[in-house]
Amino acid sequence: MDDLNAVATLLAKPEPAAEAIAHSRGRLQDRMRRSRARRRLPVLGMAVAAAVAAAVIVAGVFQPAAAPVSGRDVLLMAAASAEHVSQGTGTYWHIKRTFQGPDGLHVQESWTTRDGRHWSRNEPSATPGSVVEDPAPFRLMGAEIGFEELEGLPADPEKLKEHIAGLPRQDSAMFPADRQGELVSPLIELITELPTPARVRSAAFEALATTPGVRNVGPVEDGQELVIPLSGKVEVKMVVDPEAARVTRATILLTAEGGAAISNSYISVTTGWTDEFPR
Template structure:
């Protein structure tokens, strides 16, 4: 068994309890259309993003750990807790070997747990059209054509082609993010300072980027100071990132075996919106040929 296999075994997820499984079947904690650009709001049931007086800023320093183009992972001793860095590097290795998905639409589904309300969904087609469902101002259950037909990254529009051409080396990806200039009104304070934490999180959560780009983003996040592993939870390993501006601590639940962020309290929408929830948000993304319904 190599180092990566040892670490993957260490991170194996426990079977959820009956209570946890029942709770996970509860549905949405709230709704938000999320068109308030880069303003942070607290997400609550049946409400849109509430504009807050300040924008979350996270001070970061990133880097990559690679050896000959392969993610370097140091296994922990048996029975010890894996560090956040190791979890992110396992996720990076998993992403690098994941086949690239394909389909007509990029589908995003968001669910707030413990509330019996429908999930918010969006479908973005390669033809530049987007549909959404269960946004607050839309008829319940109706699929509605969305006027915004592009993605947002660091305050600037991004097409499928832009995202697919992103650097696959973590250092080059960080440099690309630093050089990218969007509108200040559409960026968080940390993005205005060219700090990459929000763009990197967006790349591993909701944006349709190639597997190797996601791998590079995980590697860059692995070098963040102050990222801690809170332990195994339903859906993977919970990582926490402190917010020096005093807002709610960022939480990411990552399944390192599938390289997916399964839940988070920080919602970085593919349209550039930003919001935080008091509870965890379930996020599912996939390519599909099924028409929006």
């Protein structure tokens, strides 16, 4: 975390219009269809393969390959999808993190009920493999936040940012740029581990799309790999599945309990409601 002390203020951009979301979704879906079409083509000679790399066959006519989709486009498509993607139902909000440690693969899990009871497995200092009931409330910007407060957050991107800016906070648990009003970190928290309602998740994705410097590295196994500046030279790499409206992996994971997990490689995360009691 030492290098995070150098975080600088980010600049804001105007909020995208609803038409931009629909347009971006169409562009990304078209690119994904074209990508699948290229993968289905047989192995060709070097000269033909070079031509196919620059064009795809549609209805028997060569057309230029789709232009790269921006990071903003990916986040806007995720925003459009989020309103229609269910996170399931159940008694417990379940979070699972998987990451590579120095001594092998590590898996951390937690289960939280709506009345605030919380269980965890393989948290630091806990007995490996055991499930422990512990008081670990959800936090946003270092301050406690409950299910009712999350469900009451605005579903409009601009109003959501204004509301977050006025919430209680602990400056020591925030990045310097967030303390200066950029709020990139809490927006990331809302789309990763917290049990955020669908319409609020949509607004958080849309608000995050306005972050200066967001870029799309390209498609990977389980989504699109984005780079999002947190501040200064500090960036988070994040894999977003825009159709499922979820973050599947990240190099910096801001946890629901208010901590931060940082890895040179990716930390995988899955969330959702379940009725399966932790054992």
